[in-house]
Amino acid sequence: MYLDLDGQGARYAQLIRALKGAILDGRVAAGARLPASRSLARELDVSRNTVLAAYEQLQAEGFLLGRVGSGSFVANVGSATPQKRSANSLVAPLSSFARRALANTDGRRIPGHQHSDLRYDLQYGLPLANPLLGSVWRREVSRAAEHVEFDYPDAQGVLALREQICDYLARRRGVPAAPEDVVIVSGTQQAFALAARVLLEPADTVVLEDPHYRGARQVFAAFGAHARGCRVDNEGLVPAALPSSARLAVVTPSHQFPTGALLPLSRRVELLDWASGRHAWLIEDDYDGEFRYGGRPLAALKSLDRDGRVIYIGSFSKALFPALRLGYMVVPASLREAFSATKWLEDRGCNALEQATLARFMADGGFERHLRRAAVALRARRSAMLNGLRRHAGDAVEVVDSNAGMHLTAWLTRASHADCERLVAHARTRGLGLYTIAPYCLKQPPRPGLVLGYAGLPPADIEAAMKLLGKCLHETGLAPSR
Numbered sequence: 001m002y003l004d005l006d007g008q009g010a011r012y013a014q015l016i017r018a019l020k021g022a023i024l025d026g027r028v029a030a031g032a033r034l035p036a037s038r039s040l041a042r043e044l045d046v047s048r049n050t051v052l053a054a055y056e057q058l059q060a061e062g063f064l065l066g067r068v069g070s071g072s073f074v075a076n077v078g079s080a081t082p083q084k085r086s087a088n089s090l091v092a093p094l095s096s097f098a099r100r101a102l103a104n105t106d107g108r109r110i111p112g113h114q115h116s117d118l119r120y121d122l123q124y125g126l127p128l129a130n131p132l133l134g135s136v137w138r139r140e141v142s143r144a145a146e147h148v149e150f151d152y153p154d155a156q157g158v159l160a161l162r163e164q165i166c167d168y169l170a171r172r173r174g175v176p177a178a179p180e181d182v183v184i185v186s187g188t189q190q191a192f193a194l195a196a197r198v199l200l201e202p203a204d205t206v207v208l209e210d211p212h213y214r215g216a217r218q219v220f221a222a223f224g225a226h227a228r229g230c231r232v233d234n235e236g237l238v239p240a241a242l243p244s245s246a247r248l249a250v251v252t253p254s255h256q257f258p259t260g261a262l263l264p265l266s267r268r269v270e271l272l273d274w275a276s277g278r279h280a281w282l283i284e285d286d287y288d289g290e291f292r293y294g295g296r297p298l299a300a301l302k303s304l305d306r307d308g309r310v311i312y313i314g315s316f317s318k319a320l321f322p323a324l325r326l327g328y329m330v331v332p333a334s335l336r337e338a339f340s341a342t343k344w345l346e347d348r349g350c351n352a353l354e355q356a357t358l359a360r361f362m363a364d365g366g367f368e369r370h371l372r373r374a375a376v377a378l379r380a381r382r383s384a385m386l387n388g389l390r391r392h393a394g395d396a397v398e399v400v401d402s403n404a405g406m407h408l409t410a411w412l413t414r415a416s417h418a419d420c421e422r423l424v425a426h427a428r429t430r431g432l433g434l435y436t437i438a439p440y441c442l443k444q445p446p447r448p449g450l451v452l453g454y455a456g457l458p459p460a461d462i463e464a465a466m467k468l469l470g471k472c473l474h475e476t477g478l479a480p481s482r
Contacts, residue, residue: 001028001035003044011046015054023063023074030076034064097222104218119431120465124258124407126456127321128374136366137357144357153352155344157184157328160359165314165328168362173289174299175312175330183329183339184350187322188287191313191329192216192250194346196223198338199248199281207249209237211440213257213285216250229442232256234400236263239270249275250283253301257287258440258451259409260402268301275309282310290319290371293379294403308332316358318406318455319371326354378406384459385452388466396473397450406455409437412448415478420448427472432465434472 003022005014022028035043037051044051055072058064065073094102156162162179169175185191192215200206202224208217210229217227230249231241236256242249251271253263263271275282284301302312315327331339343349361367385408389399397410412420417438424434437449454462473479 001040001043005044012050012053012057015044015046015050016057019054019058020063023077028074030074032074033070034072034074036071096224100224101222104221117431118428118433120457120461120468121433122450122452122454122465123433123435123456124451124453125322126453127317128377128406128455130370130374130377132373133321133370136370137361140357140361140366141353144353144360148353148356153349153355155349156180156340157182157350158352158355158359160363161355162328164359164362168367169300169312169314169330173286174303176303177312177330180336181330181333183331183343184355185327185329185343186325186347186350187317187327188285188313188315189215189219190346191315191327192219192283193223194329194339194342195248195281195283195311196220196225197342197346198335200225201247204248205243205246207242207246208442209251209256210442211258211437211445212250212442213252213287214440216283216285217442227442232259232261234259234261236261236267237271239267239274242271242274245278246280248281248283250285251301252285252287254286254289254298255402255404257285258407258437260400260405260407262298262402262404263301265298268298268304271301272304272307272309276307280309284310284312286312286314288318288405289314291375291378291406292404293375293382302330305332308334311335319367319374320358324354324358326350326358378455380459381454381457381462382408384462385454385466388463389469392466392470393473394470396478407451407453410450410452412450412478415448417444417448419476419478420450423472423476423478424450426476427469430468430472432468432472434469 003015003018005011005018008014019028019034028034034040034055037048037055041048041051055064055066059066059072063075063077065075067073159179161184162182165182166177166179169177183194185194196219200220200223204225206220206225206227207230208227209232211232212229220227228243228246230243231238236253236259237251249271251263253268253271255262271282274280282301286300289300300312302310309332311332312330313327316324317327329339358367386399386401389397389408389410393410396413398413400409400411412423415423420436424436427434435451437445437451440451457465470479
C-alpha cells in the first residue's frame with residue numbers, strides 16, 4: 001500500500017494523516033481492508049506499535065472499522081469517488097496586504113540562500129564568519145539563562161539592554177537617548193514594519209534614496225505606500241530633489257546604501273529643515289555605522305535633531321550575526337507610546353534570553369572587543385578587494401571607496417546594462433557570484449554597477465575572486481585596456 005509520509009512530527013501522526021488523505025480522496029475505497037499491522041510496518045519501515053497506534057486513532061475517529069480476527073476496514077465516510085480540487089479553491093480570497101506582501105517578497109534573495117554552489121560569492125549581506133564569537137556567545141547564553149526572568153519581557157525591550165544601547169550610542173555615534181526612547185526589535189525589517197504601522201496610511205508617500213536598501217521598499221509597498229525616489233550623487237542624497245510633500249523619508253547619511261557616499265553636514269541640516277517644515281518623519285538607517293576604516297565619521301543625523309523628527313535604526317545583524325535577529329529603534333518622545341503599543345501587539349516583545357545575553361556581552365566589554373577584531377578582519381578584506389580590483393579589473397571599473405562598511409560599489413566604465421547582466425550570468429558559470437546595483441534602484445541608474453560584498457570571504461579568496469573577475473571581464477569583451 002503506497003502511503004507518503006510527510007516527515008512532520010511523530011511517525012504515527014504522519015501515518016494518520018497519510019491514511020486520512022487516502023480515504024478522503026477516495027484512493028482507498030469504503031469497505032477496503034487495510035494491510036495487517038506487521039505487513040504495513042515492514043513496508044513503511046516503522047515499528048508495529050506505530051501502525052497499531054494509527055489504526056486505533058482512526059477507529060476512534062470513525063475512519064476505520066475493526067473486526068476481530070478479520071482486520072481493519074475503511075468505513076463509509078462519504079467520499080466514494082475522488083474529487084479533483086485545485087489548491088486555490090481551498091483558500092479564501094487574500095487580503096490586499098497579503099497580495100502586496102506576496103508581490104514584494106522573494107525568499108530566494110536572502111543572502112547565502114541563493115547560490116550555495118558558488119566558489120566565491122560576493123553577495124552583500126553575508127556575515128563575517130568568526131568561530132571565536134560562536135563559542136563566546138554560547139557561554140554568555142548559559143550565564144544569562146541563570147538570571148533571565150521567565151515571564152513575558154517588556155515589549156519595548158529588556159531594560160538592561162536598552163541601557164547598554166544608550167551608553168553605546170552616546171559614546172560611538174553621538175546620539176543622546178534615554179532607555180524609554182529605545183524599542184528593541186527583531187531586526188531592521190521589523191523596524192520598518194513598525195514605522196509603517198505607526199506613521200503611514202495606505203497611499204501615503206514614502207521617499208527613498210535612489211538607489212536604496214530594497215528591504216525598506218518591500219515593506220512599505222506591502223503596506224500600500226507609494227515609494228518616490230530621491231536622487232543621490234557622490235555626496236549622498238540631494239535635499240533639493242526631495243518632493244514637496246511626503247509622510248516619511250528613509251535615509252542612510254553615514255554610509256549611503258549602496259553607493260557609499262557620506263552626507264555632509266550642510267545637507268543634513270537641509271534634510272532636517274525639510275522634515276520639520278513639512279511635519280514629516282525621517283528614518284535614519286545606520287546599518288553598518290560600527291565599521292569605519294579611516295577618518296573621523298560625522299555624528300549621526302539623530303544627534304542634530306532638535307524637533308523630534310528622526311527615528312534612528314540600528315541592527316546587530318552586521319555587527320554580530322544575522323541569526324541573532326535583534327535590532328533597535330530610538331524614537332522621538334512623541335512616538336514612544338505608539339511604538340511600544342504597536343510592538344506589544346506585534347509579538348509581545350523579542351526573545352528575553354537573547355536580549356539578556358547581549359546586555360551582558362555589552363556590559364562586560366565583549367561587544368566592543370568583538371567590533372575591534374571584526375574591524376581588523378574587514379579592513380584586510382576590503383584591502384584585498386581594492387588591490388585585486390586594481391590589478392585584475394583596471395580601468396574597466398570605477399570603484400567608490402567610502403572607507404566604511406562591508407561592501408564596495410564598482411561602476412563598469414565601458415559596459416551597457418545588458419553587458420553588465422551578461423557579465424553576471426557568465427561569472428556564475430565560472431563559480432563567481434556578482435550582483436548588479438539595478439535591484440536597489442527605482443529608476444535605471446545612469447550606468448551599470450556591481451555591489452561587491454567582502455565580509456563573507458577571507459582575503460585569499462577575495463584575491464582569487466578578483467582574479468576570476470578579471471578573466472570574466474576579458475571573456476565577455478569588457479576587459480581593461482592594457
